Amino acid sequence: MTETLKIWPVQSSKDQKKFLALPWQIYQGDENWVPPIRSHQREMVNFKPHPFYQDAEIQTFLAARGDKIVGRIAALVNHAHNRQFDEQRGFFGFFECEDDQEAATGLFEAAAKWLADKGMDAMRGPVNPSLNYECGLLVEGFDCPPTFMMTYNRPYYPALVESFGLAKVEDLYAYDVELSMLDNIDPKLKFVVEEVARRFEVETRPLSRKNFMSDVRLFLDIYNKSLVNTWGYVPLSEAEIDHQSKQLRMLVTPEMTSIASIKGKPIGACFGLLDYNPLIKKIDGKLFPFGWLRLLMGRRHLKRARLLSTNVLPEYQRWGLGVVTIYRILPDALKFGLTEGELSWVLESNQLSRASIERGGAQITKTYRLYDRDLADFK
Structure with missing residues (x-):
């Protein structure tokens, strides 16, 4: 029997460690995956101060079944973006998940609810944490490793994202x-x-x-x-x-x-x-x-x-x-x-x-x- 899914906001240092460690579990045995630079990743999710967050907010979430972490996500409000484009748009990023649609949907719902409570009208992503850094979900080109500072994900990720009702807005190409x-x-x-x-x-x-x-x-x-x-x-x-x-x-x-x-x-x-x-x-x-x-x-x-x-x-x-x-x-x-x-x-x-x-x-x-x-x- 599948264990009950639990989703909660990251608050403690213990949760932060679990959030940062998850990719090593998700990509175990994947020859094309390249680990993030650990110190840099801490900054990018604001577990360690980064200047991007002087004008932005973030809340990270974890998903677990029993004692096993099965997914993570971050919800972001980029105030500079909303001033620039005169809109109330939130973002999601740092998404990682097992091939578990219930967990993925739960994570997206948690991020969406947090953003809506902040007054956001729409959600865009993935951005980690903005278009000036790593961004985009890999949808074609899984046969070789990513180049430096480009994202990578398992081939099942697009299905997890699209099943939540997220729809393509723009593609980014690597030549x-x-x-x-x-x-x-x-x-x-x-x-x-x-x-x-x-x-x-x-x-x-x-x-x-x-x-x-x-x-x-x-x-x-x-x-x-x-x-x-x-x-x-x-x-x-x-x-x-x-x-x-x-x-x-x-x-x-x-x-x-x-x-x-x-x-x-x-x-x-x-x-x-x-x-x-x-x-x-x-x-x-x-x-x-x-x-x-x-x-x-x-x-x-x-x-x-x-x-x-x-x-x-x-x-x-x-x-x-x-x-x-x-x-x-x-x-x-x-x-x-x-x-x-x-x-x-x-x-x-x-x-x-x-x-x-x-x-x-x-x-x-x-x-x-x-x-x-x-x-x-x-x-």
């Missing part, structure tokens, strides 16, 4: 690129890149090692300004920018970055990170006491990178300057020894970026989905 393809790049595309660079007198450079922190802040500033009209986007706060800058310092290799300027004015930035996931898997998500050292010592052997973001200021976005900004990275990437790359994530609705990427020969290998549901039933 794979074999760097050997660059030898056969479309001559027309290469001509466009060179012509745009000549016409606008674009100068490109990597992030400076000497002025690293100021260059990271410059990138994040361009990131904020360039995405103002992007679906669902909310700018990073100053506190988040500072926090992100410090975290990225140890992970960034300048060869994977590019800043484009016109007449001395920075107008575009491209930011890539090595795919640290194979190393994170080896250290089981533990940075301390020696995990950091293994990441730093092992990165020279990594052959894959993720291009996180290519951003151009709004007034320059129709001229192909994003491709010019990316192009600077390619020789350095080959010299570094990289053989593969992932461009992720790209919004389904971002036709301009998708057209440029697909014209360059990249292929969609993973699809992540965001879902919406009205909360009228929970008022």
Whole structure:
């Protein structure tokens, strides 16, 4: 007989440990799963302070059958999002669950009720904890591991989510690129890149090692300004920018970055990170006491990178300057020894970026989905 389901809000430190430990149970034996960086995960759910929560609220929940934890979820109110879009939308994230529809539905109901009590009219997710961090449910592409800072879940998760009545609102794509393809790049595309660079007198450079922190802040500033009209986007706060800058310092290799300027004015930035996931898997998500050292010592052997973001200021976005900004990275990437790359994530609705990427020969290998549901039933 199936044991009775119990769902409750996380309150104690004991509950927090159970919440954080669940993925190791869910993904036991799954070769494609990569554990989260444990210290980072504590921050992301606000068990340890993170600047995102200076303007947001979170409540985490657990589900159990008897003594066994079978699921978890977080309900989030992102006040910056609701100001930006003039709506009362809540979010869910950090969802993990056994293949147990009753448990999944119970978790979604708990999150929805908490959000409705906070005055929210609708729920969107998964976001962990926003579109500026890890987000989306993997719905296609379960045959290989995720790239660094991309989500992963069991193939049965979409059914659990959709059975609750959550419906697709937007897909996010991950494109794979074999760097050997660059030898056969479309001559027309290469001509466009060179012509745009000549016409606008674009100068490109990597992030400076000497002025690293100021260059990271410059990138994040361009990131904020360039995405103002992007679906669902909310700018990073100053506190988040500072926090992100410090975290990225140890992970960034300048060869994977590019800043484009016109007449001395920075107008575009491209930011890539090595795919640290194979190393994170080896250290089981533990940075301390020696995990950091293994990441730093092992990165020279990594052959894959993720291009996180290519951003151009709004007034320059129709001229192909994003491709010019990316192009600077390619020789350095080959010299570094990289053989593969992932461009992720790209919004389904971002036709301009998708057209440029697909014209360059990249292929969609993973699809992540965001879902919406009205909360009228929970008022």
